[in-house]
Amino acid sequence: MILNKADYTLYLHQDRLALGMDKGNFLRALIAPNYIWKFQKTLRKLEYYQNCKTGLFNKFMFYFIKYKFRKISLKLGFSIPPNVFGPGLSIVHYGTIVINSNTKVGKNCRIHACTNIGASGGQPEAPQIGDNVYIAPGAKIYGNIKIANNIAIGANAVVNKSFEEEGILIAGNPAKKIKAIDIKRIIKHV
The missing domain is CATH 2.160.10.10 (Hexapeptide repeat proteins)
Structure with a gap:
């Protein structure tokens, strides 16, 4: 479970390794985006905001990220709730x-x-x-x-x-x- 910024960074790094992705370049991501990686980044960001962030602005950010998460979940056919998978998830x-x-x-x-x-x-x-x-x-x-x-x-x-x-x-x-x-x-x- 993501409990702080260091955990969030670790989870993203481990997920990137699990998917076999390099840092890539901006142009390739723009032309041919990897939607599974986009889903996983959004999932981890949602977990971070749900578990770690408080305050009015962060509440708005949480609901915005939740909206983006639902949208990409429907697009890919995933029904994966936050805080289920540990680091290194590879879909x-x-x-x-x-x-x-x-x-x-x-x-x-x-x-x-x-x-x-x-x-x-x-x-x-x-x-x-x-x-x-x-x-x-x-x-x-x-x-x-x-x-x-x-x-x-x-x-x-x-x-x-x-x-x-x-x-x-x-x-x-x-x-x-x-x-x-x-x-x-x-x-x-x-």
Whole structure:
């Protein structure tokens, strides 16, 4: 969670590394903007203003940033609330991504399109996901569960129970352990 200006800067830096972006140049950003990076910058700025800023002017800025955030969220198909993801978030493609606001995801998460992470059966508890987790396209993760660090979740997996063992690949419907893996081969910047 972003609690000060230093955290805000760290989160932006880690997100940039996770997306494999260089500082780039102004002309390239103007001609061919990276909308996912724009979304992530707006998300982090919204978190910063929501968690750290007070006062009348900052309140106006918060609502302006919130408006921009909603606009780009609709454009890209993302329903990602603030203060869910740790630093190093990498959203790979445009497309539907729906995340419950009670979900907590650690640092260095790589997430693909058509992913849903949420509560189950009207319960308020949502998944708690560790660090260095890869979530493949179409994964559904729901319920009051915990996912350990260094886990890869396969395409179209339905995860409805906890996985406490680190360094594994889980897949299937319902999800089960497939094999041990090295997450550094999947998430390169870790």
